[in-house]
Amino acid sequence: MADFRHIDTWLFDLDNTLYDANSGVFPQIDRNMKRFLMAEFSLEEDAAHAYQKQLYHDYGTTLSGLMAQHGLDPARFLDHVHDIDVTELGPDERLISALKRLPGRKAIFTNGSSKHAENVAGQLGILDQFDAIFDIVSAEYRPKPDKSAYDKTLAHYGVEGRSAAMFEDLKRNLVPASALGMTTVWIANDAAWSHAYAGVPDDIDQHVHHVAETLSDFLHSIELGAAP
Numbered sequence: 001m002a003d004f005r006h007i008d009t010w011l012f013d014l015d016n017t018l019y020d021a022n023s024g025v026f027p028q029i030d031r032n033m034k035r036f037l038m039a040e041f042s043l044e045e046d047a048a049h050a051y052q053k054q055l056y057h058d059y060g061t062t063l064s065g066l067m068a069q070h071g072l073d074p075a076r077f078l079d080h081v082h083d084i085d086v087t088e089l090g091p092d093e094r095l096i097s098a099l100k101r102l103p104g105r106k107a108i109f110t111n112g113s114s115k116h117a118e119n120v121a122g123q124l125g126i127l128d129q130f131d132a133i134f135d136i137v138s139a140e141y142r143p144k145p146d147k148s149a150y151d152k153t154l155a156h157y158g159v160e161g162r163s164a165a166m167f168e169d170l171k172r173n174l175v176p177a178s179a180l181g182m183t184t185v186w187i188a189n190d191a192a193w194s195h196a197y198a199g200v201p202d203d204i205d206q207h208v209h210h211v212a213e214t215l216s217d218f219l220h221s222i223e224l225g226a227a228p
Contacts, residue, residue: 003222004223005225008163008225009104009159014112018121021187033081035080060146060172063143090124093125096126096129097220098215098216107133108121110133114133114135134156145175164180165183169187169189174186175204177207183209184210185212188211
């Protein structure tokens with residue numbers, strides 16, 4: 001049984017973490033990004049797809065690349081890419097009960113928008129389990145794995161990393177969390193986008209303290225401390 005008795009602050013990525021990466025939700029976002037680039041830069045589909053992947057690889061997120069290279073208005077981009085259908089998601093009773101058993105504060109920590117987080121978490125029936133959403137706007141558009149996003153999140157709660165746990169589907173986003181002393185959990189997946197980025201350290205797996213095949217099962221299995 002994994003020991004999480006020292007944890008009182010719980011940070012969860014949103015996409016492909018709080019819901020199954022095999023669902024049809026994230027492919028809609030990916031498709032919307034491609035369509036945005038097609039319209040914005042008059043690109044054919046293949047060229048838009050290649051450009052999106054290049055931006056993601058070079059800048060960590062497509063949005064960061066568009067802002068750096070083109071001065072793009074981020075709100076316009078976020079509104080477009082998060083215009084998705086989440087009706088395939090429904091209340092996840094096992095995840096709801098898993099989140100309820102966690103002592104302390106829980107937050108969604110996402111490179112998406114708070115509106116998108118509310119949409120998805122509301123559909124899953126878990127929105128009321130979180131007391132905060134740290135989105136790309138609150139990070140001043142400096143997305144994970146930029147260390148400043150993590151610093152702002154911990155500062156909000158006035159805690160040090162050693163009392164926080166972070167759950168992510170992207171290993172590279174766990175590197176700064178580990179460096180700050182957080183307990184890290186990778187939500188296992190083999191999707192191409194989970195490793196298609198630049199600047200990953202050779203010892204990335206050393207920053208992954210636990211691996212969860214299923215988030216809800218993992219949360220039900222861990223040893224917890226008393227509620228503060």
